Amino acid sequence: MTDPLLHHQARIDLAAAFRCAARFDMHESIANHFSVALSDDGGRFLLNPVGRHFARIRASELLVLDATNPAALQGPDAPDPTAWHLHAELHQRLPHARCILHTHMANTTALCCLQDFEFLMLDQNACRFYGRIAYDRDYSGMALEASEGQRVARLLGPGKSVLFMGNHGVIVVAPTVAQAFDELYYLEKAAKVQVLALSTGRPLALIPDPVAALACAQWNDYPTRFSEQHFNELKLILDQEEPDYKT
């Protein structure tokens, strides 16, 4: 993405994703991290600056990083080290994953903490993720080495775009910021339904696999650019209520 206009738009879109994540309580303190690739090979990418609350992030202050240059960790604008190790490795190894979102959002993380849990095909929103979720059941502390990012990249194999990180949180990858944010939003919505339904202790009315697969295909083939429309609406709200995200 050498085109300055595309680079500028990537900054605005990623800043909007941070602001919306804070609005929807999907953030955590000054932690968690989102990135978007700038180069075709994913080697150059935007990432949030260390220590900044999602609700205050501006487009102009996003870091431009080179995934092949670990010296970035030494500079005055060094990124959060766990963010670096995850996003640099994922962008290099999964160039199709243009946008990478990592959060500890509560309902999805709660499900990530259940033993041997697999995401339930429990409601229509859940079906959107049919067959696309990978699971990391080997939590081993914070990602402070490149090897952790490499391990995570291997788990996000072909056809997988969501990683449930056991005892930790979630990673969502997508071709655009709009699609990634829409995924994050619907994942947390579906996870909330599952947490609520599980909390009743009543038997669950699970959707049969063939129906879940059909609903997933229907989500994919829906005759509108749903993710883009959703994200554009969110940006219009931000334009009215907190337009400084674009600056």
Ligand SMILES: [Zn+2]
């Ligand atoms: Zn994390």
